[in-house]
Amino acid sequence: MIVFPAIDIRNGKCVRLVQGDYSQEDVYGNPVQMAMKWQEEGAKALHLVDLDGALYGTAKNIFVIKEILQLSIIPVQIGGGIRSLTQIERLLHMGTARVILGTKALLDPTFVKEAVQEFGESIAVSIDAKEGYVATNGWTKTSTILALDFAKQLEDVGVATIIYTDIAKDGMLAGPNLQGLKQIDEVVQMDVIASGGITSFHDVYELKRMGLYGAIVGKALYTGKLTLSDVIE
Structure with missing residues (x-):
């Protein structure tokens, strides 16, 4: 199981939110320095999110992301406000290993199909769930689509990897939604990456025992509750 340190970028800074609430923000300095820190501590891959992009639908922190990609020697997956094939192509050309689609994937199924046909396994989709339903627009809105149903739809169009986040768990340091993750992992054959509350x-052991592909760890690393090198070991 791959452990992905999370680097959430807002206004050019590395931040952590509580349950996706943009008004509850802790700042942890420079995203580029943080990326290098996790790489030096043994990370095998990084998980980047452009929070401004997720909220506004445009790549607000592209220069920070570009610098991280230039310096990183490990794979980097990136999400947040990616809503066109041109954006995907640009990120992959810059060296991104995997591009993560969010809101656009739910609102435009044809777009997901086209992205998968064009870029194959370089496309992942983030399923952000609130009480079992898919949330959109930087978690500020909740749809009427069940996360489980959405996961099946994504598998049908050829998506290889999904990131499943329970918003209620994110940033709360209270453990992941193991039941929700188990349900998702049982109904699809895709690679499932767990996120939220790890x-x-x-927590890490239970996710590994479930056979998940990966786990994204954020606030626990930034607050010192978990040490990346120890988790990887």
């Missing part, structure tokens, strides 16, 4: 060695 706080302890026990």
Whole structure:
């Protein structure tokens, strides 16, 4: 199982939000320095999110992202406000290993199909769930589509990887939604990356035991509750 340190970027800074709430923000300095720190501590891959992009639908932090990609020697997956094939192509050309679609994937199924046909396994989709339903627009809106149903739809069009986040767990340091992750992993054959609330060695162990492809760890690393090198070991 791959452990992905999370680097959420807002206004050019590395931040963490609580349950996706843009008014509850902790700042942790320079995203580029943080990327290098996690790389030096043994990360095998990085998870970047352009929070401004997720909220406004445009690549607000592209220069920071470009610098990270230029310096990184490990794979980097990136999401946040990616809503065109041109954006995907630009990020892949810059060296992104995997591009993560969010809101656009739910609102425009044809776009997902076209992206997968064009870029194959370089496309992942983030399923952000709130009480079982898919949330959109930087988690500020909730749809009427069940996360499980959406996962099946994505698999049908050829998506290879999904990131599943329970918003209620994100940034709360209270453990992931193991039941929700297990349900998703049982109904699809795609690679599932867990996100949201991963706080302890026990959490990481349980996710590995479930056979998940990856786990994204954010606030627990930034607050020191988990040490990346220890988790990887």
